[in-house]
Amino acid sequence: EVQLVESGGGLVQPGGSLRLSCAASGFSFSGHWMYWVRQPPGKGLVWVSRIKADESSITYADSVRGRFTISRDSARNTLFLQMRNLRAEDTAVYYCAGGSHYDYWGQGTLVTVSS
Amino acid sequence: QAVVTQEPSLTVSPGGTVTLTCGSSTGAVTSGHYPYWLQQKPGQAPRTLIYDISNKHSWTPARFSGSLLGGKAVLTLSGAQPEDEAEYYCFLYYSGARVFGGGTKLTVL
Numbered sequence: 001e002v003q004l005v006e007s008g009g010g011l012v013q014p015g016g017s018l019r020l021s022c023a024a025s026g027f028s029f030s031g032h033w034m035y036w037v038r039q040p041p042g043k044g045l046v047w048v049s050r051i052k053a054d055e056s057s058i059t060y061a062d063s064v065r066g067r068f069t070i071s072r073d074s075a076r077n078t079l080f081l082q083m084r085n086l087r088a089e090d091t092a093v094y095y096c097a098g099g100s101h102y103d104y105w106g107q108g109t110l111v112t113v114s115s
Numbered sequence: 116q117a118v119v120t121q122e123p124s125l126t127v128s129p130g131g132t133v134t135l136t137c138g139s140s141t142g143a144v145t146s147g148h149y150p151y152w153l154q155q156k157p158g159q160a161p162r163t164l165i166y167d168i169s170n171k172h173s174w175t176p177a178r179f180s181g182s183l184l185g186g187k188a189v190l191t192l193s194g195a196q197p198e199d200e201a202e203y204y205c206f207l208y209y210s211g212a213r214v215f216g217g218g219t220k221l222t223v224l
Contacts (some may be wrong), residue, residue, distance in 0.1 A: 037161075037215075044204065044215060044216075044217050045153070045161060045204050045218070047213040047214060050213075057211075059211040060212070061116075061212060062116050062212075095160055101163060101166035101170070102163045103163060105160040105162060108160060
């Protein structure tokens with residue numbers, strides 16, 4: 001069974017940092033693109049970032065470029081999202097996804113940016 | 116950044132057919148946008164139904180189909196079921212990044 005389990009969410013003050021993790025199992029993590037997608041409370045989905053299997057290609061949405069860093073550890077089958085200089089508008093449930101065609105999704109972790 | 120447009124809401128009768136559309140502020144949606152369709156039910160994670168215009172995952176019910184029509188990506192639901200009531204999102208590829216539409220809330224009533 002494929003599982004993607006996000007962790008690391010929580011409450012953080014504006015300007016603070018947070019590191020999200022996504023532990024993958026049940027599929028070939030090292031062979032696939034991985035992605036982060038977020039969803040502000042009560043709103044729609046927003047694409048955040050992607051990373052190629054061999055880390056040779058990384059892309060960010062304009063809204064997070066320069067503040068967020070995506071990375072992966074294939075030895076640990078884990079995807080990361082380092083978030084810095086967080087803003088109130090970054091408040092959202094963060095989903096990781098993976099597979100050849102966004103096949104697999106985690107259940108999400110909530111990040112709340114508030115003072 | 117490009118804007119992807121969807122109908123905010125649609126209603127379909129049980130057993131009926133409905134089409135959801137996905138447009139791009141940059142012009143016609145083409146195969147180069149690799150359109151996807153996702154379904155999300157309240158309190159659940161999204162799941163991908165259609166990728167690259169019309170390809171289905173193993174879990175995608177046969178009543179869903181995707182296409183390009185009139186410069187837009189289209190999701191057609193033929194024979195709607197009560198369990199199809201959900202939010203549907205399309206997202207398009209733009210030079211490495213992807214952009215989601217605002218979603219269509221589909222009511223089966």
